[in-house]
Amino acid sequence: MATRTISEMKAHLVAKARESEDFRTRLVADPRSVIAAEFGISIPEGFHVQVHEDSATTAHMVLPLSDRLTEDELAAVAAGVDVYPI
Numbered sequence: 001m002a003t004r005t006i007s008e009m010k011a012h013l014v015a016k017a018r019e020s021e022d023f024r025t026r027l028v029a030d031p032r033s034v035i036a037a038e039f040g041i042s043i044p045e046g047f048h049v050q051v052h053e054d055s056a057t058t059a060h061m062v063l064p065l066s067d068r069l070t071e072d073e074l075a076a077v078a079a080g081v082d083v084y085p086i
Helices: 006-019 021-029 031-039 071-079
Strands: none
Touching: 006 021, 006 031, 021 031
16 A cells, blocks of 8 residues: 555545444454554554544544653753763
8 A cells, every 4th residue: 555644544544434334343442453454554562543433422632742842851852862972
């Protein structure tokens, strides 16, 4: 399968979930396996995938990745990295 952006993959999954209730159920229950099989990709173990389904009484909002550094990340940057150890 050709390389796709994450946005394209999401659009594909949403469209397919609208067409097939079985696919939708499997995608919600086990997104890693379904996505890996659908696109022929391997999802790294440390990468988590969650699929949420809106209902008449619940809506989900996804915020984009924050560009702010955590305290640990900031400390690592402030300390510097020794690229050429002696």
